[in-house]
Amino acid sequence: MSGNNWLKWLSAVSVMFAAMGAANAGQPINMPVGVTDISADVFDLHMIAFWLCVWIAVAVFGVMFYSIFAHRKSKGHTPATFHESTTVEAIWTTMPFLILIALAIPATTTLVAMEDTSDYDLTVKITGYQWLWHYEYIDEGVDFYSVLKTPRDQINGLAPKGDNYLLEVDKELVLPVDKKVRFLITANDVNHAWWVPDLAVKKDAIPGFINEAWAKVHTTGTYRGQCAELCGRDHGFMPIVVRVVEQAEFDQFLADNTTLLNDGAEYAAVAE
């Protein structure tokens, strides 16, 4: 293929990537930094790994593209005959190894921190059902179900879709700010996974198992997530909403909701 053709096609490819950029009318394209120290660490690790990959790619593909342009028959390049070099092989086996060690260190530190569920202030038991969540503040005696609130008409295109389409629930999980909250996660029918990106918490909810996770949110606000393990027909329709509030407001919430205990009756059939 002539150099001209190459340019034509390469520009087509660039136009394509430009189109992807242009399509980004303010829609998010990256992982959220989140609202806990852990989520920020995870984000940093993600970006370190990302840029590492980018630079390795630039270096490796740079050499490759140089070769593609310089060492071509149409330029009358005659082929060399070398096909071995133990030194070179040793270098490009060791180098990646060292880079990986450098990456493994922060990864290990973050992982160890994430798995440390000691010294918590509050425990919430989370149970996944087909297709809703149940929350229980174990020591406070408050529990309730949380179900998708988006009206059917919006899903079926009979009504305009709201801002939080598919990411809104009837009763939000309310948590106090700056407190270490431990989640005990399980399921009652099939596997689910409880995931809130801003908290960097994703843990499978598995019948017969109780998994642990935790979050200490440092900013009040509403954070949305979804079930992240295929759980059947309405897997796409069991969102999670966490509202993080000041301690006083949280206490008020608990006081107001001790009665919610019985409110779950309408879902009792599912719960059994």
Place this chain on the structure above:
Amino acid sequence: MSTVATDDHHDDHQESPYSIKRWLFTTNHKDIGTLYLWFSFIMFLIGGVMALVIRTELFEPGLQFVDPQFFNSMTTMHAIMMIFGVVMPAFTGLANWLIPMMVGATDMALPRMNNWSFWILPFAFAMMLSTLFMDGGGPAGGWTLYPPLVLQTGDALPFVILSMHFMGLSSIMGAINVIATILNMRAPGMTLMKMPLFVWTWLITAYLLIAVMPVLAGGITMLLTDKFFGTSFFNAAGGGDPVMFQHIFWFFGHPEVYILILPSFGVVSSIIPTFARKPLFGYASMVYATGSIAFLSFIVWAHHMFTVGMPLAGELFFMFATMLIAVPTGVKVFNWIATMWRGSMTFETPMLFALGFIIMFSIGGFSGLMLALAPVDFQYHDTYFVVAHFHYVLVPGSIFAIIAAVYYWLPKWCGNMYNEGLGKIHFWLSTIFVNLTFFPMHFVGLAGMPRRIPDYALQFSDYNMLATIGAFGFGFAQLLFLYLVIKAIRGGEKATSQVWENAEGLEWTLSSPPPYHSFTTPPVIK
């Protein structure tokens, strides 16, 4: 050596290509290779249509076309078709066509079993597809078949499991045949370390298949007994353990993903030296790298299960082991580039697909490295980021390598050249659309879109729309491939024995097309 090209006293076995009996009863490696490759293409169309159903539903937010349950069975079936029906049979087809020619044999070692291992497949897949019409619909629990969800499948479940047993049986027989051929049928002088890399990578793949297909068979049989015979292997209420299935599945599943890529490494290692007009750099290290990848593939399975709640020590072990795979994978890529370095390159269609493979497979390798980091995988897992990862390694990875192989060896197989200009257009269309489809999936995945959902929140809409447009473009571009292949089979410029200026290897010493029985007298190996 070229005198072996005509061997008449065996050739009369070849019946007319239009006789059904020839194809049904054939024990010839080339006929069986052809059957495998066409079967794979038909499955590619069926699996592709399923993908387009998925992408159509995801074109914009809201439920427009399909019921969520049917959507789930489309994602499940699409994966099963593509993995077991497209990539694996295509590789077996290539193995059938090429391995006897590459090692200087007449045919495969076990020709009757070869016939059987192919003819199981149409029945297995007919059964699998028929489940879509059963009460309760097709399987909809994902190709990973996790219990308890998969046990909610309706009438389809036993048929799904039986057909997967058949697929496994077929792969195991294919693998046994490859091993028997490579170990016993090499021409005198063809030592192991002289074998072309395609033969090496397939030898290792065949061992992986024999090691892990029975594990899958065991796992799905336990599902069957849990459902129908009152056992509780995976039922917590009965004292069982649903996570154990995931361990069994991924002990099969991770080596399986290498089964889906190792033969591609062999293909690319054949193509790059030809068009760079320079011998492959680091042949021995390529062999060792393949061996190490195969070994490591057995000790990384739980990187698919970081979120199930393993002990810290387990998570660390699987994270480190997974990161290690990047080393031999990197060695492969570096060797290919060193092969091109100071070569004398030309860019015929097979070379373009091979170069596309190197770049885009590496993109999938990079996201693989990111996924290996357990703390970040908690964010990536089960999102579109993972979907982007495995599609980069499988579509512009495995599928591109298969397409490259077809362009590269087609003139040898049918004796005619394909249309080079159209071939290049096929490459560029495929490359543009494959990126348009899968690159945006990284974005929506990172931004929080879970996988396996039929409807999504509004902030994911733009990139989903792009992905759908890309998917249709990619799908239609493959019709051009079909046209090109049929046209070359029907006629066209005659190919020489060597086909490509610098092609090396025994297959290029045979005529194009080669005699029905490849080497009836052993070739002389330099």
